[in-house]
Amino acid sequence: MKLPGNLRFTINEKLYLKDPESSVLGRKILKHGILLIDEIGFEAFTFKKLGDCIASNESSIYRYFENKHKFLLYLSSWYWSWVEYRMLFAIQNIDEPLQKLHKVVYEVTCEIKDDVNTEYIDEAVLNRIIISEYSKAFMSKEIDKENKDGFFIVYKNVISLLADIIAEVKPDYLYSKALASSVVVGALNQHFIKQHFKSITEFTEPNKDVPTFYIQTLDKILL
Amino acid sequence: MKLPGNLRFTINEKLYLKDPESSVLGRKILKHGILLIDEIGFEAFTFKKLGDCIASNESSIYRYFENKHKFLLYLSSWYWSWVEYRMLFAIQNIDEPLQKLHKVVYEVTCEIKDDVNTEYIDEAVLNRIIISEYSKAFMSKEIDKENKDGFFIVYKNVISLLADIIAEVKPDYLYSKALASSVVVGALNQHFIKQHFKSITEFTEPNKDVPTFYIQTLDKILL
DNA sequence: ATAAAATGATAGTTTTACTATTAACTTTGA
DNA sequence: TCAAAGTTAATAGTAAAACTATCATTTTAT
Numbered sequence A, B: 001m002k003l004p005g006n007l008r009f010t011i012n013e014k015l016y017l018k019d020p021e022s023s024v025l026g027r028k029i030l031k032h033g034i035l036l037i038d039e040i041g042f043e044a045f046t047f048k049k050l051g052d053c054i055a056s057n058e059s060s061i062y063r064y065f066e067n068k069h070k071f072l073l074y075l076s077s078w079y080w081s082w083v084e085y086r087m088l089f090a091i092q093n094i095d096e097p098l099q100k101l102h103k104v105v106y107e108v109t110c111e112i113k114d115d116v117n118t119e120y121i122d123e124a125v126l127n128r129i130i131i132s133e134y135s136k137a138f139m140s141k142e143i144d145k146e147n148k149d150g151f152f153i154v155y156k157n158v159i160s161l162l163a164d165i166i167a168e169v170k171p172d173y174l175y176s177k178a179l180a181s182s183v184v185v186g187a188l189n190q191h192f193i194k195q196h197f198k199s200i201t202e203f204t205e206p207n208k209d210v211p212t213f214y215i216q217t218l219d220k221i222l223l
Numbered sequence C: 001a002t003a004a005a006a007t008g009a010t011a012g013t014t015t016t017a018c019t020a021t022t023a024a025c026t027t028t029g030a
Numbered sequence D: 001t002c003a004a005a006g007t008t009a010a011t012a013g014t015a016a017a018a019c020t021a022t023c024a025t026t027t028t029a030t
Helices: A024-040 A047-053 A058-062 A067-092 A097-109 A125-137 A143-148 A153-169 A176-196 A208-221 B026-038 B047-051 B057-061 B068-090 B099-111 B122-137 B143-148 B153-169 B176-195 B212-220
Strands: none
Touching: A024 A047, A024 A067, A024 A125, A024 B122, A047 A058, A067 A097, A067 A125, A067 A153, A097 A153, A097 A176, A097 A208, A097 B176, A125 A176, A125 B122, A143 B176, A153 A176, A153 A208, A176 A208, A176 B143, A208 B212, B026 B047, B026 B068, B026 B122, B047 B057, B068 B122, B068 B153, B099 B153, B099 B176, B099 B212, B122 B176, B153 B176, B153 B212, B176 B212
């Protein structure tokens, strides 16, 4: 699938102090922040280490983001905006609900292998981060407050978009939202366990992959 | 379902320095540790605060557990042992695979409402902790090492047990393990979002609940 | 060329996540 | 019953994390 290059998405303004896309330093923070989290993990990640990485100062990074948690929420927002964009792109000019469902499910369950679009965001690495760190972004005691602030809107949009297409395929189905969120969370989880808990997954076997599993499963549930 | 009181499970010895079930202080650590994590969340939880809670000393708690991460892994192990136990109990003397599946799925997807069994472990509160904190237990950079040390065996056993029963119901099904892990993780997630992201779930509606959804869904997939 | 804005360097604070030491208390077993 | 052994409490101390504040310097925009 070919997407226009140099994408930009509107990110909730409360997630940053200064727009990181607006300056060279800001874009360096995004780019190397993603690489560093992927490398050492979110717990070990600090703004001090990131400062060293980009030969810049800890306090300079604090001028862009309040703390590393907000930074992760920013990256997550960007990621889900990008997924939503790909989903909408994939169903352009398609009318048949089932075909739409298959396309959308593919986009939301596939693993990203290449850095295709943005110069300062490596989507493949960001995808890895979401797979292994996203749950930490919302599983905190501040979730209800942050939810009110709209930090998870894009994520919920992705799920709602899938839920709507499920409802188009089978209007009398009672659990389109639960099913949609199962697919989105489940796919992230399958990608995670296929790397770390190989004994409880089939996706290390040839000819078996996550999108196919979900598409077949949805067909069985809905048709 | 009636279970024998005062359960004890064998927990991986590397998860603790001194067996907390063996002393009064140890049991206080378990009991109030669970309550405190539930109250303030795992990030804010420290051994210092727990020490204040039980009018004991920080350093005394460190004699039982290396750090709070190991403590969470200990609690998780206990929890999944208890789930596995309930699953096996539920299918005693039942031969029909589909009936076994239904019973087992109920046990693994239901929400625990009461503290039924153990004096120093409130299962309902522990269930809440697992719903909102379990992913933090394995989503760390140490996962592969910890997996080798067997810290997640019980969790994987629960999933394998479910996968085996799925395979009994439909021997030619290709994704019994992926499906089993989808159910276990998915159920935790559904309980989480029904509390925090009400717009993307149906489980706040009357007559809709998580176990029913999963049982119906599995029937559609497998029959 | 100059003012304004952005960044860097340095230093300081509070909290977390521990470790070490020693004192006090409790158990047990001869 | 008494002493040794083991357990727990109190205190102190360290290193790193997670910031905040200040001021100097560099960059940029007009």
